[in-house]
Each structure stands twice: as structure tokens, then as C-alpha cells.
Amino acid sequence: MIPRYSRPAMTAIWQPENRFHIWYLIEAHACDAQAALGVIPDSAAKTVWEKGNLPYTPARVTRIDAIEAEVKHDVIAFLTELSEHIGDDSRFVHQGMTSSDVLDTCLAVQLTQAADILLADIDALLTACKRRAYETKDLVCMGRSHGIHAEPVTIGLKFAGFHAEFQRAKTRLLAAKDDVATCAISGAVGTFANIDPAVEAHVAQKLGLGIEPLSTQVIPRDRHAQFFATLGVIASSVERVATEIRHLQRTEVREVEEYFSPGQKGSSAMPHKRNPVLTENLCGLARMVRSYALPAMENVALWHERDISHSSVERMIGPDATITLDFALARLTSVIDKLVIYPDAVDKNLNQLGGLIFSQRVLLALTQAGVSREDSYRIVQRNAMRVWAGEGRFLDFLKGDADVASRLDEATLDGIFDMAYHTKHVDTIFARVFG
Numbered sequence: 001m002i003p004r005y006s007r008p009a010m011t012a013i014w015q016p017e018n019r020f021h022i023w024y025l026i027e028a029h030a031c032d033a034q035a036a037l038g039v040i041p042d043s044a045a046k047t048v049w050e051k052g053n054l055p056y057t058p059a060r061v062t063r064i065d066a067i068e069a070e071v072k073h074d075v076i077a078f079l080t081e082l083s084e085h086i087g088d089d090s091r092f093v094h095q096g097m098t099s100s101d102v103l104d105t106c107l108a109v110q111l112t113q114a115a116d117i118l119l120a121d122i123d124a125l126l127t128a129c130k131r132r133a134y135e136t137k138d139l140v141c142m143g144r145s146h147g148i149h150a151e152p153v154t155i156g157l158k159f160a161g162f163h164a165e166f167q168r169a170k171t172r173l174l175a176a177k178d179d180v181a182t183c184a185i186s187g188a189v190g191t192f193a194n195i196d197p198a199v200e201a202h203v204a205q206k207l208g209l210g211i212e213p214l215s216t217q218v219i220p221r222d223r224h225a226q227f228f229a230t231l232g233v234i235a236s237s238v239e240r241v242a243t244e245i246r247h248l249q250r251t252e253v254r255e256v257e258e259y260f261s262p263g264q265k266g267s268s269a270m271p272h273k274r275n276p277v278l279t280e281n282l283c284g285l286a287r288m289v290r291s292y293a294l295p296a297m298e299n300v301a302l303w304h305e306r307d308i309s310h311s312s313v314e315r316m317i318g319p320d321a322t323i324t325l326d327f328a329l330a331r332l333t334s335v336i337d338k339l340v341i342y343p344d345a346v347d348k349n350l351n352q353l354g355g356l357i358f359s360q361r362v363l364l365a366l367t368q369a370g371v372s373r374e375d376s377y378r379i380v381q382r383n384a385m386r387v388w389a390g391e392g393r394f395l396d397f398l399k400g401d402a403d404v405a406s407r408l409d410e411a412t413l414d415g416i417f418d419m420a421y422h423t424k425h426v427d428t429i430f431a432r433v434f435g
Contacts, residue, residue, distance in 0.1 A: 007327055009326075010114060013319075014319035017056040017057070020061065025206070028045075028053070029203045029207070030097065030199050030203055033203065036198075039095060041092070044089040045092075052082055060081065074099075096187050096193075098187055101186065104219040105183045105203065105207070108180060108183060109207055111322075112209070114318075115180075115227075117326055118234075118325060119174065121330055121333070122166055124329075126167065126170070133163060138156065139154055140152050140350060140422070140423060141154060147247070149357060152419055164433045165241075176226050176230040179223050179227070181209050181210055182210050183200060183210065184218070185200035185204075189217050190217050221299040221300045221302065225293075227296070228297075229297070231325050234289075238325075239282065242335075243283060245276065246280065249279075254342060255341065256339055258274075258340070260340075279335060282328055285331075356387050359380050359384050363376050371403075383398055395413060
């Protein structure tokens with residue numbers, strides 16, 4: 001992933017130093033289990049830890065790369081370099097194992113590490129959404145359907161909705177993490193012919209992973225497909241929030257605005273511009289994360305017990321999807337934290353249509369007063385259309401309409417045009433979201 005959209009902690013997971021360290025841990029823990037079974041000498045397992053447990057420095061990575069350039073096999077290159085440190089006892093390393101045992105188990109560890117960072121990102125976002133929700137719980141704003149004024153909501157309900165969505169995202173990611181955190185040390189074609197299942201159990205326990213019940217020669221890729229699909233859904237939620245902010249920042253609306261820092265410039269040509277660049281960027285990043293879900297699903301169908309058509313895909317989508325989503329979640333949290341809200345603009349937009357937002361209440365009041373729904377709709381709509389045409393205020397037209405006046409007196413009509421009516425259950429909704 002390019003540095004522009006990368007954060008150090010997530011990037012470090014996918015660096016070769018971390019990958020080779022995980023490979024080493026898999027091999028060393030396997031040696032301990034093999035020694036306990038009497039397959040290899042206890043002294044050999046100890047030597048693997050004493051001589052092999054060294055930091056994977058850039059120099060070691062360069063050496064492994066040089067060996068791979070010759071042997072054309074990454075795991076063999078890793079084992080060869082490791083043997084240069086361990087010596088004669090290195091012949092006991094990788095006993096009965098196949099490359100996929102190392103690669104798949106390592107990927108499970110890396111995805112688990114990545115998931116932990118993403119879960120922390122979501123927690124930070126949830127905190128920001130909750131804080132802004134309570135700050136604006138009672139700030140009544142215009143609710144819109146199809147982009148058109150509908151009925152009042154509150155800004156706080158928008159933030160609460162974001163919180164509820166990312167709480168679901170957290171639940172999904174926890175499930176996906178649990179499903180992908182799976183170890184396979186079962187040897188060629190997954191039959192354990194040359195390695196005892198106890199080795200797998202020991203390595204899994206040491207690495208904090210579950211055991212794959214049946215791994216053929218690879219961990220089944222439906223697990224990975226679910227993981228990356230979950231990242232795609234989370235990215236879609238990021239885009240949903242970003243799109244809402246972008247719409248509310250439009251000049252004609254301008255109820256909220258991304259924080260515009262001192263010295264920031266919005267356009268190379270027009271000095272007045274204050275563009276929603278961060279949320280636009282988030283929409284683009286979300287598209288990228290979603291795009292990684294499809295190849296992950298296509299990886300599920302491998303030939304027989306194993307092929308490597310999935311391998312090149314995962315080398316790309318593993319880092320790119322997690323790094324991009326990590327960056328996007330952090331950026332969205334910052335946007336929410338610093339989002340500027342303009343109450344005056346909120347109020348202006350709320351009253352822009354001269355009271356039309358109370359049309360449903362008038363309709364329902366007429367039906368309660370004995371008018372058929374069809375006639376009630378017709379009466380309300382003909383007055384509403386006059387407001388759309390710019391002829392005046394909705395309440396005035398209703399009071400002057402004989403069909404309305406014969407059923408609803410002026411005091412009743414005045415009572416219908418009460419903004420508090422639309423927010424009376426906000427506390428109930430908040431209790432549902434925040435417990």
C-alpha cells in the first residue's frame with residue numbers, strides 16, 4: 001500500500017520482518033511438540049530456540065531474498081537462512097510439515113493482528129460518534145428522503161445511527177476474526193501422515209489460534225472470504241457516513257463542515273473554496289476495500305487438495321485491504337471528532353418550506369376527524385402545492401381552507417405545528433443505541 005494511506009502499526013504487520021518472525025515461531029513451537037512426542041531430540045528443540053530466536057533484521061531479510069532468488073521458493077529460502085544460525089540441528093526443523101502449514105498459519109496470525117488494530121479503530125470511532133450524538137441529541141434538523149425535505153429529526157440521531165452501524169461492524173469483525181484465526185499443521189494433503197495432530201494443537205495453542213478441522217493442504221478459503229467481505233461491509237459503512245457529511249456540507253445546505261485548518265487551501269484556482277476533501281477521499285478508499293472482497297471469494301475454489309492461485313491474491317489484498325481500512329477508520333474518526341456544525345443553518349433549512357414538514361400530521365388529524373384518507377390527502381396536497389409554488393405559508397393556507405376549517409379549529413392546527421412532537425422519542429432511541 002502507498003505510504004499516503006498507511007499507518008505504521010498496521011503496515012508493520014505485513015513487513016517481511018514480522019512475517020519471518022511468525023514463520024520462525026511456528027517452526028520452533030512445532031519442534032517443541034515434536035520433541036515432546038519423541039520425534040526429534042529435546043536438545044534439537046532447545047537449539048532452535050537458543051540459536052534461532054534472533055531478530056529478523058534488514059540484513060537477514062536481504063539474505064533470505066538472495067537465497068530465494070536462487071531456489072525460487074520462499075519457505076525453503078527462509079529455512080536455509082535459519083539453518084545458517086542453528087547448525088546441524090536444523091535438519092529437525094519442518095519435520096513432516098509442508099509450506100502451507102507455515103504460510104496459512106502465518107496469514108491467520110497476521111489477519112488476527114490486523115483485526116485487533118481494526119477493532120481498536122472501531123472503538124475509537126464509536127467513542128467519537130457517541131460524544132457527538134449526546135452533544136447534538138436535541139438539535140432538531142431536517143430529515144430528508146430522496147434528498148428532499150421530509151420530517152424533522154435531530155443531528156444527534158444521525159450520530160447515534162453511525163454509532164449503531166459501527167457497533168454492528170464490530171460484532172461482524174469479531175466473528176470474522178474468530179473464524180480466520182485458524183491453525184493448520186497437517187502436512188502434505190492434510191492427512192497428518194507425517195506429523196502428529198498433537199503438533200498442530202500445540203502450535204495453535206501457543207499462537208492463540210483455533211484448529212482447522214480439515215485443512216486438505218490449505219486452510220479452506222471460505223474463512224478468508226468472510227474476513228475480506230466483512231472488511232468490505234465496514235468500508236461501505238465508512239462511505240455511508242462520509243456521503244452523509246458531504247451532502248450536509250454542500251453550499252446550499254451547509255449544516256456541517258469538515259474542519260478547515262489554519263493555512264489550509266481548498267483550491268488551486270478559487271481561493272474561497274472549502275471542499276469536503278477528507279470525506280471524498282474516504283468514499284474512494286471504501287471502493288478499494290470493497291474491491292478486495294471479490295478476489296477473496298474467487299480464492300475459495302481451489303483445485304483438489306491445493307493449488308497456489310490464491311497465493312498471489314492474498315499477498316496483495318491482505319496488506320492493502322487492512323492498511324486501507326485502518327487508515328480510513330482513523331480518518332473518519334478525526335472527521336467526526338472535529339466536524340463543525342452550524343445550528344443557524346440547521347434552523348434555516350428546517351423552516352425553509354414554510355411548514356410543509358407537518359403535512360403528515362395534518363393528514364392524520366383530518367382522518368381522525370372523520371375525513372377519508374383519500375380526501376384528506378387531496379386537501380393537504382392542494383395546499384402544500386401552493387407553498388411549493390411560493391405563494392405563502394402552509395399553516396395560513398390550511399386555516400383559510402373551508403374543508404380543513406370545518407374539521408380542525410385554529411388552535412388544533414397551531415398545535416399540529418409543534419416541532420417537539422417529532423423528537424418526543426429521541427431519548428427512547430438513544431437508550432436503544434447506547435443502552
